[in-house]
Amino acid sequence: MTMSGPPRRSDATRAEILRAARVRFAADGYQRATIRTIAADAGIDPSMVMRYYGNKANLFATAVDIDLGLPDLTGVPKRRLGSALVAHFLRRWEGDPGDRALLVLLRSAATDETAADHLRTMFREQVAPVVETVVADPAEAAERAGLVAAQLLGLALCRHILCLPALVALTPAELVARVGPTVQRYLTAPLPPS
Amino acid sequence: MTMSGPPRRSDATRAEILRAARVRFAADGYQRATIRTIAADAGIDPSMVMRYYGNKANLFATAVDIDLGLPDLTGVPKRRLGSALVAHFLRRWEGDPGDRALLVLLRSAATDETAADHLRTMFREQVAPVVETVVADPAEAAERAGLVAAQLLGLALCRHILCLPALVALTPAELVARVGPTVQRYLTAPLPPS
DNA sequence: ATCGGAAGTCAACAACTGTTGGCCAACGGC
DNA sequence: GCCGTTGGCCAACAGTTGTTGACTTCCGAT
Numbered sequence: 001m002t003m004s005g006p007p008r009r010s011d012a013t014r015a016e017i018l019r020a021a022r023v024r025f026a027a028d029g030y031q032r033a034t035i036r037t038i039a040a041d042a043g044i045d046p047s048m049v050m051r052y053y054g055n056k057a058n059l060f061a062t063a064v065d066i067d068l069g070l071p072d073l074t075g076v077p078k079r080r081l082g083s084a085l086v087a088h089f090l091r092r093w094e095g096d097p098g099d100r101a102l103l104v105l106l107r108s109a110a111t112d113e114t115a116a117d118h119l120r121t122m123f124r125e126q127v128a129p130v131v132e133t134v135v136a137d138p139a140e141a142a143e144r145a146g147l148v149a150a151q152l153l154g155l156a157l158c159r160h161i162l163c164l165p166a167l168v169a170l171t172p173a174e175l176v177a178r179v180g181p182t183v184q185r186y187l188t189a190p191l192p193p194s
Numbered sequence: 195m196t197m198s199g200p201p202r203r204s205d206a207t208r209a210e211i212l213r214a215a216r217v218r219f220a221a222d223g224y225q226r227a228t229i230r231t232i233a234a235d236a237g238i239d240p241s242m243v244m245r246y247y248g249n250k251a252n253l254f255a256t257a258v259d260i261d262l263g264l265p266d267l268t269g270v271p272k273r274r275l276g277s278a279l280v281a282h283f284l285r286r287w288e289g290d291p292g293d294r295a296l297l298v299l300l301r302s303a304a305t306d307e308t309a310a311d312h313l314r315t316m317f318r319e320q321v322a323p324v325v326e327t328v329v330a331d332p333a334e335a336a337e338r339a340g341l342v343a344a345q346l347l348g349l350a351l352c353r354h355i356l357c358l359p360a361l362v363a364l365t366p367a368e369l370v371a372r373v374g375p376t377v378q379r380y381l382t383a384p385l386p387p388s
Numbered sequence: 389a390t391c392g393g394a395a396g397t398c399a400a401c402a403a404c405t406g407t408t409g410g411c412c413a414a415c416g417g418c
Numbered sequence: 419g420c421c422g423t424t425g426g427c428c429a430a431c432a433g434t435t436g437t438t439g440a441c442t443t444c445c446g447a448t
Contacts, residue, residue, distance in 0.1 A: 010396095035437085152348070162313055
């Protein structure tokens with residue numbers, strides 16, 4: 001991730017562009033965010049964005065290449081797995097703007113196939129493996145992880161992107177109390193026959 | 195909804211435009227769908243779209259002005275409320291293309307504030323009232339409806355827009371069996387204290 | 389002091405967008 | 419058959435977009 005060559009004089013500008021890009025992509029999504037507005041936010045010329053990141057798609061890919069930072073769940077008591085997961089994601093996307101990278105991806109993934117692909121990869125490489133470590137039958141891991149993702153992404157969508165008032169009104173603690181048991185059930189309850 | 199004046203000779207074209215618009219908006223979202231591609235799909239000139247629908251925003255509003263067709267839940271046994279709701283929504287958005295209007299809205303709402311507003315209105319005027327008829331304490335109706343919306347929209351997002359393989363693989367019947375109990379709990383389980 | 393390259397600015401191109409107005413053809417009541 | 423109305427197409431405008439290349443300015447090593 002941090003495979004830096006020799007430190008360059010322009011590192012500050014590069015970082016500033018990336019910060020502005022994350023904010024803009026998060027606010028507007030891939031298509032509506034323009035190189036020009038991102039450059040304006042960063043206080044530099046649009047052509048610098050091209051020079052440092054090649055093109056818009058690559059800038060987006062760089063801005064979105066993040067780590068969910070999922071905790072190691074093997075030490076968590078089995079009854080608290082759901083609450084722990086919900087609490088972690090809430091902490092993750094309620095943080096300061098610029099670090100809400102998951103929302104960047106979510107907003108763009110609805111209309112941009114590249115972003116959707118990033119999200120699927122993130123699910124496959126980060127969420128599914130963690131779920132596999134806490135699930136009884138590994139054969140069911142993918143399905144359970146999918147159900148968990150649907151619940152958590154649905155919550156992020158309704159609370160932070162659609163901003164449904166009924167969900168914005170709830171505190172993080174209340175959300176953990178309400179959604180935690182659902183995730184818990186998706187992780188541990190026996191799957192009903194089809 | 196069908197407040198038609200005298201039947202015009204161009205009704206067929208108008209309908210064809212609307213059909214093509216729904217398909218395109220569903221596939222690409224508001225911004226990426228262009229008047230030109232919609233017109234091409236409908237086999238007519240872009241200027242006709244303008245003549246019949248005024249502008250792109252109005253065309254979108256018309257294409258998206260739909261009825262969820264939520265069933266009357268007052269006759270459903272209280273234990274089956276969750277399954278009934280999940281089954282209804284699954285039927286609604288697994289149908290033939292052109293009738294998947296909810297997905298049109300969902301895809302665009304992530305990046306377009308107008309679409310998001312439509313979705314909030316639909317939630318407030320269609321989902322919340324129905325939930326209110328089946329909930330014990332009316333004061334909790336909005337919150338319960340919000341949780342239900344988060345779960346159902348999350349499912350639609352992951353299955354039909356992100357196309358997570360783990361969720362695409364499940365049959366509608368399996369999904370009802372897995373997600374139904376969650377919705378049931380959001381509707382009827384006592385809300386934990388904050 | 390000077391020279392090379394990096395950092396940054398400016399102006400422009402080509403493609404695409406929503407939108408407009410003018411023009412032609414077909415229809416239908418008189 | 420005549421003519422106004424309607425349905426439809428074509429070409430163009432104005433704005434925005436990603437992207438490019440030439441030009442200037444600054445800094446650090448020699």
